[in-house]
Amino acid sequence: MSPQLTPIADTAQDLELSERILAPDGTRIANPRLDPFVADVAPEQLRGLLRDMTVLRRIDAEGIALQRQGQLGLWAPCNGQEATQIGTARALAAQDYVFPSYRETGVIFARGGYASDFVRAWRGEEGSSYDPRELRIAPVQIIIGAQTLHAVGYAMGIKHEGADEVAVTYFGDGASSQGDVNEAMVFAASYEVPVVFVCQNNHWAISEPVAVQSQFPIAGRAPGFGIPSVRVDGNDVLACMAAMRWALEHARAGKGPAFIEAVTYRMGPHTTADDPIRYRDPEEVESWRRRDPIARLEAHLRGLGAFGDEHAAEIGAAADAAARDLRAACLGMVTRPPLAVFDGVYAEPHTGLQRQRDEYAAYLAAFEGEA
Template identity: 50%
Template structure:
């Protein structure tokens, strides 16, 4: 298990805390083990697909990142497992609700739970998150009620939560634009002298957007305290990664002058450790980091997509064996960290969550039909007034009809 990263500017080390020293050493080690573009990329991995902890003593490069989860307890591991299980259950309920006609669309995170929960639990309360439209696990970590995520997909609101309450921005549908928002916000954080950090989530397909490249450049030039967290689920809808880029995704950071690192996106411990490392860099004034969480989208891109049309069953089956939830469960069982009673209790909790999600969605009130014409122009507009009148007449034509 080796680590790859691009070279970064020389760190400005703080008062010499153990974590700061570990982070600086991690970057130095990562840069020293960087490989040519044609070399096989390797992952930061702390938990194998079989659920075994990687022996940091045999892998000094991994040991530097393992330092960031050295204080993890059995209770913490059970908490991470609970997060992933409940997030998956919520996601499954949302998919089912869409199939039943209760939601217009749904973007599933199935298979990406470890990347989202690991990175989400690395954040402090004062950090700020800019998500795409699939970060249901990160929203869970930030304390956003999962039912609030569904209003937009049901068409009853434009978001469903106050971004300032949980420092979790509204979902972004425009591909890649949130990286620019995150960079600008991080520039403001730096100007204010705060020691908080910003994280921007996006996918492998979004990494080809010009907005993302511009965000990388601004973040590098202004040394912004932002972590670019790319969930590489290997399919930009029907386009595989190998048709999107000629080099491993994390190496794109090299051209902008900041570190890039690839982590096993199905390993919740590794995602937690690497994100803590990257956030630590940002808080110490060392600028941005690109984290590529190498994972897999087990389901469809959205419920309007059919992945059987463009990818092989053998590929999906191979990744099912790397399931992030089964991986941590195997570790908990083998280490004695959890017993069957724990899993049974969690199953009951997930059933309760599923029932609540169904009830809340089906009881959501419809929005005011005419509200679509409000707040279009500050001073009103004759054309909007005409359209409003036409639509009102159209609705009235159904009143009293069969």
């Protein structure tokens, strides 16, 4: 299933080199490689995927709004990447363990994250994470590509114990140029561990276009490490689900790692601290807007006669509820007093720590009385 190594000239060609099941207009396309992996997916499940993607987009929009209103320090949008995240995450087994980057809001959602789990880290509150044991997701990793090494280390433990698990790690096209990602693939292939690498190629590593990151499809790198790969249309939720099912089946069968490149597009900024207007062509953005993953699946369902006004209303209500819950969770958080950061550092009092505490208290006192 390795891709043909053809140079990337533009986004149109880039997309044509990807495996897909649903065309941008929602038409079903026969795909002998991927079809067997989603043969059991009925219209009811497709509506569930549509619901997930729609709710995720609303969560993402609310996160941006909360940041703009000063309630969050930062937010990493995932608008446009809903199919990649929901499609792959919904293919995972409950026991599988995920190692994400900072943009996998949809994976956290699909694994059962609570409203507060999406904002606690971006607000800088105590704990700053969800419960990794409950969701089976490692804490969000900010260091670019580092989570791939963590995933491979965990997968080595899976193999050692003979556990029925697969480690899954997500990263972007920019991270694929990091040494950590390549070192992780060396270890994964050498030890034949059950890990799936998911590269979300959203075309932009902040302001660096993917054509600079790689002159050839990123999925073509994996076979060089001895890792089979597949390149899919990341805006096709069925193709993403099928690719992940293939990869998980491969890894779970003891055949070692697998690699997925999902070709998608980051519709918004890299984070809310970024201004993509400074480096992106508006026509490029609009061309990808016409490939919207949510509109694509809805068009497919309507073509099947499996989606009507009542379904749209239910999904809209679910999205509204998710946004309300997210805002309420964010605004309801109680921030610890600043000096509490020193609590629990040591079991017994420590003179060095007390000195630091006093210095920080003096620093905070300097701001008293300011607006």
